[in-house]
Amino acid sequence: MDGRPSVTETTVAEVMAELAGLEDPKARAVNEKHGDDHGVNLGELRALAKRLKTQQELACRLWETDDSAARLLAILICRPKAFGRAELDTMLREARTPKVHDWLVNYVVKKNPHAEELRPAWSADPDPVVAGAGWALTTERVAKNPEGLDLPALLDTIEADMKDAPDRLQWAMNHCLAQIGIEHTEHRTRAIGIGERLEVLKDYPTPPGCTSPFAPVWITEMVRRQHG
CATH class of the missing domain: 1.25.40 (Serine Threonine Protein Phosphatase 5, Tetratricopeptide repeat)
Structure with missing residues (x-):
């Protein structure tokens, strides 16, 4: 190890910066009425996920940030079948907002064995x-x-x-x-x-x-x- 950040660390920082750039105060205000705490347009979030494609390790690191937009992105780029039962249980209990909870159940848990x-x-x-x-x-x-x-x-x-x-x-x-x-x-x-x-x-x-x-x-x- 030479002290340089790993590819994933760099990518997490890059993705978080990109998500911050997509932040829209009006979208956040609308979302907050529904109990959500992110201000990223979901169409733009899906476009970013399409560009990143499936990256399980990156998805796990984005989830760990506890940021709702990052978690929604993590759900879109993860491999749903790759999670163990205990991991899913923990993730569900960590999913603080309605949108993260709903996407986790519908896009990940329902596809998991x-x-x-x-x-x-x-x-x-x-x-x-x-x-x-x-x-x-x-x-x-x-x-x-x-x-x-x-x-x-x-x-x-x-x-x-x-x-x-x-x-x-x-x-x-x-x-x-x-x-x-x-x-x-x-x-x-x-x-x-x-x-x-x-x-x-x-x-x-x-x-x-x-x-x-x-x-x-x-x-x-x-x-x-x-x-x-």
């Missing part, structure tokens, strides 16, 4: 943000691989717990409820009924042209599109 082991462990976690990640993995299975899932038991849990769940967990459980109703005809009436009784997200402000996240409306609209 440990996702199914983590799903029930996370769903039962006392931390509602971690539990929300478990429910997001369950929703993925409801849609793509429901074999072996106890859907009536999931509906029982949603019926009992969703109304009083913290926001992020409530949102994830509501998505699961809607997905069960959309994908599984035999449970649709019950899923809609649970949504109507609990009224979770019934008054959620929905922009024109978007579907309401209120489960009865969401289910009905998606089924209509499927058969339209």
Whole structure:
């Protein structure tokens, strides 16, 4: 070792400087309303990721910076299947902001071979943000691989717990409820009924042209599109 920084160290510094150059105060102000703390346009972030291509070591170093923009970039340039179960568990608990959390679950965990082991462990976690990640993995299975899932038991849990769940967990459980109703005809009436009784997200402000996240409306609209 001659004391010079390694290639990765230089690259981390270069990437952090580039991210700082992409910082936009207006974007940061909008993101902060959603609980995020980065000011980089996501289109520009994706363009940077495309240029860097897949670099697992660099991704890990960027994650360690604890900077949200760097972590989002790390998620885009990592190899999702390269992480061990314990690493993913640690990363999820370190993901402080909604966007980092969502991207980590959707772009990394769902593509990782440990996702199914983590799903029930996370769903039962006392931390509602971690539990929300478990429910997001369950929703993925409801849609793509429901074999072996106890859907009536999931509906029982949603019926009992969703109304009083913290926001992020409530949102994830509501998505699961809607997905069960959309994908599984035999449970649709019950899923809609649970949504109507609990009224979770019934008054959620929905922009024109978007579907309401209120489960009865969401289910009905998606089924209509499927058969339209």
